[in-house]
Amino acid sequence: MIRILLAEDQGMVRQGLKMMIETDEEMRVTGEASNGKEAVSLCESHHFDIVVLDIRMPVMDGLEAARIIHSRWPSRKILMLTTFNDDQYALEALKSGARGYMLKDAEPQELIRAIRSCLSGGITLQDHVAAKVMPKLIKHTKNEEIDPSITPRELDIIRRIGEGRSNKEISDELGLSVGTVKNHISLILDKLALRDRTQLAIYAIRHNIV
The missing domain is CATH 1.10.10.10 (Winged helix-like DNA-binding domain superfamily/Winged helix DNA-binding domain)
Structure with missing residues (x-):
């Protein structure tokens, strides 16, 4: 079973994402957080294979949480999931240790593929995000x-x-x-x-x- 920590401050959105993820029989959301601080705290007491973080959250945002989680538990994969198709956010996410940057309007299978790609060591950027990020990286x-x-x-x-x-x-x-x-x-x-x-x-x- 793939154990997933899902951090999203809006309860209804979090439950919707959970339902999407768990359409894959091998995936289970075994931890839920409403902000980055809660996500870090859960990582201290539970094991997760991958952490899915919203970027904008109260108390502690996803970027700061990603930096802390990646520093303390480098084997845990991180996927950023956000509504913001923003190249700077995507760049910061990669610098913070994330292995993927997906938008919340992704289809369920896209999200599941992104999770599997992160777990297998790949890096996942949605095409229209990658189109903005790559020129910045090579400039x-x-x-x-x-x-x-x-x-x-x-x-x-x-x-x-x-x-x-x-x-x-x-x-x-x-x-x-x-x-x-x-x-x-x-x-x-x-x-x-x-x-x-x-x-x-x-x-x-x-x-x-x-």
């Missing part, structure tokens, strides 16, 4: 050079992470085991002094690898 970075210590195989992996592929998808495409892909990613992160694959995806975009 003024066309002349940045790729670290010379990166091998061709590692470059293949970085490219696929930048394209949003999961570890399983990368392993299938390159003919490697999932464990080998994970080892490569750990080595790449160490070489580039990056925190996680979200930062690695941004690195790929900024260095024109994708």
